Each structure stands twice: as structure tokens, then as C-alpha cells.
Amino acid sequence: MNASTSQRYDPRPTPAEWRAFEGRLLHAAGLGSLGAGVIFFVAANWQAWGLAGRFGLLQAGLLVSVAAALWQPPPARVGQGALLLATLFTGALLALFGQSYQTGADLYELFLTWSLLALPFAVAALSGAVWAVWWVVLDVGLGLFCGGLSHDRIFWFVPGDWGRDHAAWLMLPCLANLLGAGLFLAIRRTRFADAAPPWLARFLLTIGLGYGTAASLPEMGDHGPAVFALYTAISIGIAVATLARRQDVFPLTALAGSWLVISTTWLAHSMHREDVGEVFIIAAWLIGSSTTAAMLLMRCLRAWRVPAAAEVAR
Amino acid sequence: MNPLATRSAAPDRPLAIGLLLGVSGWAAGLFVLFFVVLLFRPDSAGQAALSGAILLAAAWALFMAAREGEPVFVAQLALALSIAGQCLALYAMTKGSHGIAPVAGAALALQSALALAMPNRLHRTLTTLFATIAWALTLRFALFGEPGYTTRGDAVHAASLAAALGGWLLAWGPVAAALWWAARKESGWVSGGWETLTRPIVDGLIVGLAVATLASQPFESFGWFGDGGADAGNLALWPLLSALGALGALAAAFALRRSGLMVLCAVAAPLHVAHFYYALGTSLLVKSLLMLAMGAASLAAARFLRSKEPA
Numbered sequence: 001m002n003a004s005t006s007q008r009y010d011p012r013p014t015p016a017e018w019r020a021f022e023g024r025l026l027h028a029a030g031l032g033s034l035g036a037g038v039i040f041f042v043a044a045n046w047q048a049w050g051l052a053g054r055f056g057l058l059q060a061g062l063l064v065s066v067a068a069a070l071w072q073p074p075p076a077r078v079g080q081g082a083l084l085l086a087t088l089f090t091g092a093l094l095a096l097f098g099q100s101y102q103t104g105a106d107l108y109e110l111f112l113t114w115s116l117l118a119l120p121f122a123v124a125a126l127s128g129a130v131w132a133v134w135w136v137v138l139d140v141g142l143g144l145f146c147g148g149l150s151h152d153r154i155f156w157f158v159p160g161d162w163g164r165d166h167a168a169w170l171m172l173p174c175l176a177n178l179l180g181a182g183l184f185l186a187i188r189r190t191r192f193a194d195a196a197p198p199w200l201a202r203f204l205l206t207i208g209l210g211y212g213t214a215a216s217l218p219e220m221g222d223h224g225p226a227v228f229a230l231y232t233a234i235s236i237g238i239a240v241a242t243l244a245r246r247q248d249v250f251p252l253t254a255l256a257g258s259w260l261v262i263s264t265t266w267l268a269h270s271m272h273r274e275d276v277g278e279v280f281i282i283a284a285w286l287i288g289s290s291t292t293a294a295m296l297l298m299r300c301l302r303a304w305r306v307p308a309a310a311e312v313a314r
Numbered sequence: 315m316n317p318l319a320t321r322s323a324a325p326d327r328p329l330a331i332g333l334l335l336g337v338s339g340w341a342a343g344l345f346v347l348f349f350v351v352l353l354f355r356p357d358s359a360g361q362a363a364l365s366g367a368i369l370l371a372a373a374w375a376l377f378m379a380a381r382e383g384e385p386v387f388v389a390q391l392a393l394a395l396s397i398a399g400q401c402l403a404l405y406a407m408t409k410g411s412h413g414i415a416p417v418a419g420a421a422l423a424l425q426s427a428l429a430l431a432m433p434n435r436l437h438r439t440l441t442t443l444f445a446t447i448a449w450a451l452t453l454r455f456a457l458f459g460e461p462g463y464t465t466r467g468d469a470v471h472a473a474s475l476a477a478a479l480g481g482w483l484l485a486w487g488p489v490a491a492a493l494w495w496a497a498r499k500e501s502g503w504v505s506g507g508w509e510t511l512t513r514p515i516v517d518g519l520i521v522g523l524a525v526a527t528l529a530s531q532p533f534e535s536f537g538w539f540g541d542g543g544a545d546a547g548n549l550a551l552w553p554l555l556s557a558l559g560a561l562g563a564l565a566a567a568f569a570l571r572r573s574g575l576m577v578l579c580a581v582a583a584p585l586h587v588a589h590f591y592y593a594l595g596t597s598l599l600v601k602s603l604l605m606l607a608m609g610a611a612s613l614a615a616a617r618f619l620r621s622k623e624p625a
Contacts, residue, residue, distance in 0.1 A: 019619060033608040033609030036587050041599070264341070279349045283342045286338050301331075
């Protein structure tokens with residue numbers, strides 16, 4: 001059996017691997033369910049418990065979580081799970097406070113305050129999952145603040161007030177997420193590498209490029225050209241850094257997707273929509289550009305795999 | 315070698331690159347569709363059927379030509395032609411029919427046939443995914459009524475808890491069973507020369523079980539058109555079942571060593587839980603207690619498993 005064949009037909013997971021997988025899956029699902037249950041409970045605004053009872057319950061939950069993390073500190077699994085719950089309890093307490101006292105604060109203030117208060121838990125947890133939750137909280141806050149998300153719709157993924165002069169504002173979450181991705185890539189070279197799994201940097205890169213893509217679309221406001229130039233420079237920087245590292249094609253793939261969206265949107269924007277030929281040109285551009293991108297990416301992938309495999313063999 | 319199997323053009327293509335090609339191919343397909351419709355104006359079912367058949371035949375021929383080596387451009391062009399052809403063929407098949415269920419049923423038949431016929435890995439995965447969506451929509455509206463024919467929410471309110479659970483299991487149980495079979499018999503279908511047919515179909519089923527369960531309730535829960543969610547009655551439990559489905563898909567992806575799909579499934583599960591939060595029909599207090607009970611049970615099970623590990 002040659003090397004490529006053995007790579008394609010890996011053996012099935014062993015019973016030990018299955019046990020480890022099931023344990024991790026149940027642990028993650030259990031923590032997620034408990035956290036969601038707490039948030040649902042606060043949102044239910046159950047009057048039978050009274051205000052003091054609800055505050056007491058959440059504060060007790062927060063204290064128990066912190067105590068558990070102190071008892072078995074990270075990287076122990078119990079400590080990491082406890083700090084994940086502590087992060088969620090913090091948000092639930094803030095939400096209950098806003099719900100009960102009608103502070104008049106905007107929704108983005110809740111999320112940004114939550115991210116600030118939960119930052120120590122994220123740092124202490126040494127866990128990619130806790131960092132991911134923390135970044136989601138921060139991103140929702142930044143998205144609401146910068147107008148990238150709409151707070152008056154149930155389905156938050158629907159773009160909010162894009163189209164006003166929000167291009168420059170959208171670059172704030174873009175830069176925050178890209179800096180975060182860079183930070184976690186740097187952490188991977190330290191003894192805290194376990195707290196910065198590769199998927200976390202990819203996750204932040206994808207969100208950052210998503211915001212940058214949105215900011216670079218046509219008619220995004222008075223600062224459109226400057227924002228476009230900034231995003232172009234950022235993209236070139238990421239591409240050069242990725243090509244220099246020769247390890248992971250994902251950043252180039254995400255960049256290709258981003259610029260495919262931007263270029264196609266600009267192309268469609270510059271055309272008269274009733275022309276049959278122009279519709280064909282857009283289709284041809286999509287096919288040609290995506291094909292070229294995929295071929296170049298696969299070439300990089302194959303070229304970079306060989307040294308990586310040799311490194312592993314050494 | 316079985317007659318439906320083909321050489322895979324890119325067996326080691328990462329999920330992200332496949333996604334880039336799939337999404338752009340789909341978008342290009344829609345522009346090809348506009349182009350064909352504007353140019354030839356196939357108004358009748360017959361004209362649409364002819365146009366669709368020609369496009370699908372051209373796509374099949376291009377996929378066959380692209381089997382050897384890695385002519386990505388040809389495959390991408392074929393994907394775009396196929397998407398346009400599918401839309402026209404579906405229009406021809408369902409022109410004059412009323413309601414969503416017949417359209418979804420026709421889409422199911424079309425996608426299933428194309429998943430077998432089109433000799434391309436990405437195309438097979440996409441058509442399988444759309445077949446699972448069509449299957450879910452067909453069952454959903456055949457069993458619980460169409461929106462517009464009843465007051466929204468009336469029909470689903472009539473669904474008992476048993477019917478709601480049974481309906482979901484009927485839709486997604488076969489998909490889960492197929493994945494279980496595929497994981498158990500993997501060595502058999504690989505050594506039998508069926509891998510190039512089965513692997514992309516299994517990928518499509520994993521993605522379907524992870525994310526397409528949303529198709530079982532396309533109109534409830536979210537205010538798609540700005541008027542808030544409809545009361546889903548007992549069907550409000552479906553997003554929770556969908557979260558469990560995503561975890562099942564995650565296990566299947568683990569068994570088949572599809573690491574990219576594992577990430578997708580892991581992202582899908584909390585999104586289904588967020589959907590569950592918004593699903594009307596069950597109080598938040600009940601949902602909260604359900605989640606807390608499930609969380610406690612899962613953590614207890616994880617602890618039990620750890621206690622069984624050899625020291």
C-alpha cells in the first residue's frame with residue numbers, strides 16, 4: 001500500500017478513540033445544555049421565584065462555577081467547564097439586571113460589558129471553546145454597535161442598517177477579529193498553545209474577513225474608497241504572511257471567497273441589468289475566477305503538504 | 315468497478331475549497347439560468363423541459379470529460395449548467411401543481427436521480443443535500459398541511475406530541491440510519507469499488523442531518539417576513555431534535571474521519587438550540603428545564619464514561 005492510499009483509507013476509530021470522543025461530546029453537550037438552560041430560565045422571567053430568588057440563583061451559580069474552577073483549575077476539564085458556565089452566568093446576570101431595572105442601556109452595551117467582565121474567565125480557562133464563546137459575545141456587541149447587525153429583528157444575521165455610511169465602522173469588528181486571529185496564531189508558538197486551537201484562528205479570520213467584505217461592497221458610504229484601500233492592504237498582508245508560512249491554505253481560501261464576492265458584486269453593480277450578455281459575463285466571471293482560485297489553492301496545498309509530512313516524519 | 319462509480323477528481327480537497335467552488339458554482343448556475351431564460355424564453359413546460367434536458371445533458375458530458383486529471387474549470391462550468399438545468403426541469407415537472415409538497419416531491423425525485431447519475435463528487439454531495447431538504451419539506455407539508463391553506467399554526471397545533479416526534483423521526487430517522495449503515499459498512503463499500511459514489515452521498519447526508527433539519531419547519535419560529543414567528547405547537551420541539559441530529563451527524567463524521575464536516579456539525583448544534591429558543595409553542599420555562607435536565611444527564615454520562623476508562 002503506498003503512502004497516498006494509506007492516507008485516504010485511515011482505519012476506523014479504535015474503541016479507545018470512540019470512548020474519548022463520546023466523553024468529549026457528552027461533556028461539551030452537557031455544558032452547552034446547562035448554559036442554554038440558564039439563559040432560557042432568565043429569559044422566561046418566571047415570576048413565581050421573585051426577583052431576589054432569580055438573582056440569588058444566578059449569583060449562586062456564578063459562585064459555584066468560580067469555586068469549581070479554583071478547586072480544579074484549568075487545564076483540568078472541570079475547571080474549564082466551570083469557567084465556561086461562569087461566562088454564561090455573567091451574561092445572564094447582566095441580562096436579568098437590565099430586564100429588572102430597565103436601565104435604558106442599549107443592547108450592545110450589555111454584550112460589550114459582558115465581554116469585559118468575562119475576559120478574566122476566558123484568559124484563565126486556557127480553552128479554545130471558552131475563547132470562542134467570549135469572541136461570539138464580543139462580536140455580537142461590536143456588530144450591534146457598528147450597525148453590522150440589527151437588534152430589532154429576531155433573526156440577527158440579517159444585515160442591519162448597511163448602506164448608510166457604515167463602511168468605516170464595519171472595519172472595527174473586522175480589525176478586532178483579524179488581530180484576534182493573529183494573536184492566537186502567536187499564542188500557538190508559546191506554552192499556552194492548547195488555549196489557541198487552529199480552528200479558533202480560522203473562526204476569527206472568517207468573521208473578520210466577512211466584515212471587511214461587507215465594508216468593501218459598492219455604495220457603502222462616503223469613506224468607501226479609503227475603506228476599500230485599507231481592506232485591500234489587509235488582504236495583501238494576510239496573503240503574503242500565509243505564503244511565507246507555507247502551512248495552511250485556509251486564509252487564502254477565505255480571502256479568495258471574500259474577493260470573489262466583492263468583485264462579482266462590483267461587476268454586477270457596474271452593469272445594466274437588462275442586458276443578456278452582461279448576465280453571461282457575470283456567470284463566466286464566477287466560473288473562471290472560482291476555478292482559478294481553486295486550482296491555485298490546490299497547488300499550494302500539495303506543495304505545502306510535502307514539507308509538512310517530512311517534518312512529521314522527522 | 316461498478317458502473318456508477320467514477321474517478322474522483324479531487325479526493326483530498328479541503329471542505330473550505332469545496333465550499334468556495336460549490337457556492338460560486340451555484341451562483342454562476344443562477345446567472346446561467348437567467349441568461350437562458352432571457353435568451354430563449356422557455357415559457358411552456360415543454361420548452362422548459364427541453365432546455366433543462368439539454369443543459370443537464372451538457373453538464374453530464376462535461377463531468378464525464380472532467381473525470382480524468384483535474385480540469386476544475388470544466389467541472390465548474392458543468393456544475394453551473396446543471397444548476398440552471400435543474401431549475402428549468404423542476405419548473406417543467408411542477409408547472410400547474412399547487413402547494414409546496416408536490417414541488418418538494420418532484421425536487422426529491424430529480425435530486426436523487428442526479429445524485430446517482432452525475433459523475434462528480436461535489437455535485438453528488440450538493441444534490442444529496444438538496445434531496446434531504448426536499449424529503450423533509452415533502453413530509454412536513456404532506457403530514458402537517460401547507461401554509462396558506464390553513465391558518466398558519468392551526469394545522470401544526472393539531473399535531474399531538476406523538477405525531478410531532480413521529481414526524482421528525484420519519485423525516486430524519488432514515489438519514490440517520492443510512493449514515494449508521496455507511497459507517498458500519500465502510501470497508502465493504504470502499505473495497506467493492508463504490509467509494510466514489512458513496513462517499514460524496516454520505517457527505518451530503520451528514521451535512522443534511524446537521525443543518526437541513528431546519529427545512530422541516532421553514533416557516534415557524536423565525537419572523538422571515540418581519541411579522542414574528544408563528545405558534546408551532548408541539549413542533550416547537552423539532553429544533554431540539556435537530557440539535558440532537560447535528561450531534562448524531564458529528565458522530566458519523568467522526569466515524570468516517572471527515573474532520574471538516576465535524577466542525578460544521580459542531581457549529582450547527584448550538585444554532586439549532588438558538589432556534590429552539592425562538593420556537594413558539596412551548597414556554598421558555600419548560601425549554602429551560604428540558605435543557606437543564608439534558609445538560610445534567612449528559613455530564614453524568616460523560617463522568618460515567620470516564621470512570622470506565624482504564625487507569
